[in-house]
Amino acid sequence: MAFGTLVSLSFYGLDGEAASRATAAAMEDFRYLHSAWHPYEPGPLGRVNELLPLQGWFTYPPSLRPLLLRARELSRASGGLFNPAIGELVMLWGFHEDPRREGPPPDPKAVAEWVAAAPSLEDVELRGLEMRSRNPRVRLDFGAFAKGYGVDRVIEHLRELGVENAIVNAGGDLRAIGSKGGAPWVVGIRDPRGPGVLARIAVSGDESVFTSGDYERFFEYEGRRYHHILDPRSGYPARGLVSVTVVAGEGALADAAATALMVAGPEDWPQVARAMGVEQVMVIEEGGGIQLTPAMVRRLQWEKPVPEPRVRPLP
C-alpha cells in the first residue's frame, strides 16, 4: 500500500472555497498516486512488476521515470540500505497485504536466497521509455519513499494553485510550506513508545518532517515481534532502533533517509545520514536512549522528560 493512512491538509490564509478546492485537488493527486504506485495491485507499477522478472525490454509508464531516477539516486546515496527493489522480500514477509495475513515469518532459506540474489535498482536498466531488469528477483516497492515523493508532488500542485501556506500530512509524515500568519507551524513528534508527544519542532519556509518506526506495521509470532522495515542485507527486520525522525527540505529525501537510517542501526546511522545529505536527525534506540545530530539539538523542544540525548556529529 502506497499510503497506509489518510491524508490531512492544513492551510493558512485561504478562504473556505479556495481551501476546499485545494483539498479536492490534493486528494485527487493522492488517489491517483496511490493507484499508480501500488506495487501489488493491477496498475502502472503493478504491471511493471509483472514484466520485470521476464528480463526483456518493455515500455514503462512515463510518469514512473522521475520517480525511478530519484529513487535510484537515493538508493545509491544510502549504500543500498534504502532499496526500492525489495518487493519480493516484502511479499515473503507478507507485508504487501494490509492487514497482513496471520502466519509465521518466512522460511529462513527463502529469505537467504533473496539476500543472495541481492536485487537492487542497479539491476534495472532504463533506455528512454523502455526498461528491463537483469535480475529476476527485482520487484519494485517504493513504500519507503512514495509517501515523501507523493507529498512533494502535492505541495508542487498546491503551489501552482497559489497556495503559499500549508501542511500536507500523509499519515504522520508531512511537508510544511510558508507559515501560519508569520508564526511557524508547530509540529509535535509523537512518542514512539508512550502516550502523547515527545518533542515539538517549529517549521517554516519549506521543510519536511518524516519518521520511520517499528510500530507502524508489525506482527507478533510466538512471542516475537517482527516489523515492516526490512534490512536488505539480512532479509530480516532492522534491529536496534525504534524510530528515526528526519527533517529535510524534500519529502522524498526525508522519507528514504528515515528508512535507510532505521536499517543502518544505532551505531552506523551518522555515516548514512552524511552520505544522503541529511543533517537533522533524531533516532530512538530500543532501550529508550535518544541520539541527535547537532543540528537537530537546536530544533527540538522536549514536551516530556527524556534521558540525556547522545549528540552524534556527522562524520
Place this chain on the structure above:
Amino acid sequence: MRSISEPEAAGVAVSSLDRRIAGLAALAVVIHLAEAALPSPLPGIKPGLANVVVLYALLRHGLQVALWVGLLRVLVGSLLLGTFLSPGFFLSLSGAVASLAVLALMHRLPGLSGPGLAVPAAMAHVMGQFLTAYVWFIPHAGLFHLLPAFLTAALLFGLAGGLAVNRLLDRGLAREGRA
C-alpha cells in the same frame, strides 16, 4: 414623626434587629440591581458587591442578620428584576445558600477577619452555582472547564470585598470610639 411605611402601623412589633435587617437588605438589593444592570466584561463574572453587605452584616450584627440579608437580597432582587423562579433566580439562590453555609460554618473560627471569610464564601458561591447549573440546566461536564476561571475571579473579588469590609468595620469602630 412616623413614616407611613413604619410596619408598626400594621400592628406588628418591629425590633431594632428587623430595622437593621431591612436597611442592610435594602442596600444589598440596590447593589444587586446595580450589578445586574452593569455590563460585565466577562459573561457571568461579577464582583459580588452585594456579598460585601452580607459579610458586613455577619461581622457587625451576627449570623442571623447575615442570613436574612443574604436571602432577602436574592428574593427581593429577583422580584424587582422579574427573574423570580427563573433559572437565574435558582442560580443566584444556590450561590447565596452555599456562601451563607460557608460563612455560618467559618465565622466562629478564631483569627479570621473579612478576607478570610469572604474568599471561601465567594468560592463557595461559584461552586454552588456551578453545581446547580450542572444538575438542573446543563448536564455537561464541559461546564466545569469554566470553573477554574470563575474560582480565580471569586478569589480576587472575595479578597477585595473582605478588605473593604475590614475597613468599613474599622471606621465604624473608630466612629463609635469618638462618639
Place this chain on the structure above:
Amino acid sequence: MTRRYGLTRGDRWVLSAALLALAAAWAALGGDEGGMALVTQEGRVVARLDLERPTRLTVDGPLGQTVLEVAEGRVRFLSSPCRGQLCVHAGWLSQGGAFVACLPNGVAVRIAARSERYDAINF
C-alpha cells in the same frame, strides 16, 4: 486581632488554602485533554463531535456506512464496511491528537486537544 496588609494570620491561612485549591482546579480542569473529535471523509470535515455528548454518527463512504460512537468523553469506530476492521479494533480514542483512519471507506477521526498546541503530529 493584629492585621498585616489588612490580613490576619488566619486570613492568610485561609487564603493559602484557597490558592492551593485554585491551583488544583486549574491543573485538573484546565489540562490539555481531548474534548472534540474531528470527523473527516476523504479529507473533508463532515462533523465535529463533542465528546461529552453521547451520540452516534453515520458517515457515508465509497464502501458504505461507517458508524462512530461517542460516550464518556471518548469516540470509537463502532462498525465499518471495510474488510480489515482495523479502525474498529483501534478501540476508544480520547487523548488529544489521537488519530484513527479507515482508508478503505475514507473516514478519519482525530481528537482535537482542548488547546490545539500542534498544527500537525508526526509519527
